[in-house]
Amino acid sequence: MKLISANPLNGTIHVPADKSISHRSIMFGAISEGTTTIKNFLRGEDCLSTLNAFKSLGVPITDDGETIRVTGVGFDGLKKPATALDLGNSGTTIRLMMGILAKQSFDTVLFGDEYLNKRPMNRVMLPLNQMNANLSGHDNSEYPPIHISANNQLTPITYYMPVASAQVKSAILFAALQADGETTIIEKEPTRNHTEEMIRQFGGTITTDGKDIRMTGPQRLVGQNITVPGDISSAAFFLVAGAIVPNSEIVLKNVGINPTRTGILDVLKEMNADVVISEKDHANQSATLTVKTSSLTSTTISGDIIPRLIDEIPIIALLATQANGQTVIKNAEELKVKETNRIDATAEELRKLGADITPTEDGLIINGPCQLHGGNVSSRGDHRIGMMLQIAALLTDEDVVMEKSEAVSVSYPTFFEDVTRLSRGDY
Ligand SMILES: O=C(O)C1=C[C@@H](OP(=O)(O)O)[C@@H](O)[C@H](O)C1
Numbered sequence: 001m002k003l004i005s006a007n008p009l010n011g012t013i014h015v016p017a018d019k020s021i022s023h024r025s026i027m028f029g030a031i032s033e034g035t036t037t038i039k040n041f042l043r044g045e046d047c048l049s050t051l052n053a054f055k056s057l058g059v060p061i062t063d064d065g066e067t068i069r070v071t072g073v074g075f076d077g078l079k080k081p082a083t084a085l086d087l088g089n090s091g092t093t094i095r096l097m098m099g100i101l102a103k104q105s106f107d108t109v110l111f112g113d114e115y116l117n118k119r120p121m122n123r124v125m126l127p128l129n130q131m132n133a134n135l136s137g138h139d140n141s142e143y144p145p146i147h148i149s150a151n152n153q154l155t156p157i158t159y160y161m162p163v164a165s166a167q168v169k170s171a172i173l174f175a176a177l178q179a180d181g182e183t184t185i186i187e188k189e190p191t192r193n194h195t196e197e198m199i200r201q202f203g204g205t206i207t208t209d210g211k212d213i214r215m216t217g218p219q220r221l222v223g224q225n226i227t228v229p230g231d232i233s234s235a236a237f238f239l240v241a242g243a244i245v246p247n248s249e250i251v252l253k254n255v256g257i258n259p260t261r262t263g264i265l266d267v268l269k270e271m272n273a274d275v276v277i278s279e280k281d282h283a284n285q286s287a288t289l290t291v292k293t294s295s296l297t298s299t300t301i302s303g304d305i306i307p308r309l310i311d312e313i314p315i316i317a318l319l320a321t322q323a324n325g326q327t328v329i330k331n332a333e334e335l336k337v338k339e340t341n342r343i344d345a346t347a348e349e350l351r352k353l354g355a356d357i358t359p360t361e362d363g364l365i366i367n368g369p370c371q372l373h374g375g376n377v378s379s380r381g382d383h384r385i386g387m388m389l390q391i392a393a394l395l396t397d398e399d400v401v402m403e404k405s406e407a408v409s410v411s412y413p414t415f416f417e418d419v420t421r422l423s424r425g426d427y
Pocket residue numbers: 019020021092164165166167168170192310311334
């Protein structure tokens with residue numbers, strides 16, 4: 001696909017719904033009692049994988065195009081699926097479902113596409129097996145297909161997280177909701193807290209104190225009415241486009257601003273970007289963000305901000321190519337086990353467009369500002385790499401041609417339409 005090049009972006013957009021919250025809305029709806037309604041559900045491929053998996057587990061789910069209605073069956077009401085569950089590209093779905101399915105009267109098999117089947121699962125299987133679950137990977141490996149054996153008891157644990165991962169934390173919490181007694185999780189660094197927040201929202205009890213999380217099971221949850229806010233990880237592409245593409249001004253409506261997700265706003269501020277936050281809706285943790293092109297300075301990004309912007313690092317790397325000076329990103333080794341190795345993918349694809357960017361063991365070093373040029377690139381099947389490369393193409397008047405552009409549908413199916421509309425200055 002030939003990408004849109006050499007264009008400012010101007011106008012207003014409603015970024016798509018939050019992917020992490022959309023997944024969890026279906027999951028919590030399914031394991032609760034009573035009905036859950038979900039408005040503004042993300043109909044991207046990853047969240048549809050979650051929706052279809054729970055339908056296969058016998059959960060009644062309807063969609064009238066506006067509202068998704070989940071009739072909760074409780075942990076005890078899930079039914080043996082007719083076949084192994086195909087979870088597509090979605091790491092969040094497979095890992096959280098391992099916790100949900102760790103105590104069922106039937107076996108389940110979970111697998112995904114060529115990318116998901118190469119992502120590490122020991123990080124979830126080890127703590128769950130310590131809780132008396134029985135999970136194993138394909139051919140004694142840690143990779144999918146993952147086999148979950150029938151099991152009628154889970155025991156609580158105290159678990160020091162070896163990696164900063166909301167998916168691992170969430171899988172343990174779903175298991176802990178079904179275990180008899182108190183589970184304690186000590187995070188390496190704080191990660192997104194949507195699971196903890198939704199346990200409370202669905203009527204459960206959980207204590208959080210910095211990196212310590214405690215919860216006593218078993219708990220019964222009750223269905224809720226959810227409106228999903230926009231995804232700051234999707235907004236990130238337009239926040240960066242607005243900051244670096246000359247003569248741009250973009251208004252982003254209804255962007256989720258849960259503080260465990262807003263590392264990118266801290267980085268933009270630090271780099272001198274012109275971003276204004278307005279219309280804060282405290283109940284829904286959302287706001288309007290307005291971004292205008294400005295002159296940027298380099299920065300260092302490391303330590304406990306990394307989990308607060310983990311999915312934004314590819315687009316932050318592009319931002320850094322347009323900033324004055326050297327930007328260093330450290331402690332981001334988790335990027336190596338995403339849909340692709342995002343350290344290598346970001347560096348290698350941006351170098352094809354002329355960026356001065358070097359991969360390191362745990363991050364990237366970027367020198368700017370740098371005039372990008374045309375070239376042939378690939379998303380490598382990774383939605384976030386694909387979207388980052390389209391924003392990069394806006395910085396050159398030469399042709400940029402990208403392979404595997406369809407990957408963007410995983411989290412942002414209307415991404416190219418939104419770029420087209422903003423490049424025409426449509427309000
Ligand atoms: O819990 C979640 O919804 C997610 C957690 C993060 O993964 P890790 O837990 O592997 O860091 C993130 O990269 C992913 O896009 C969504």
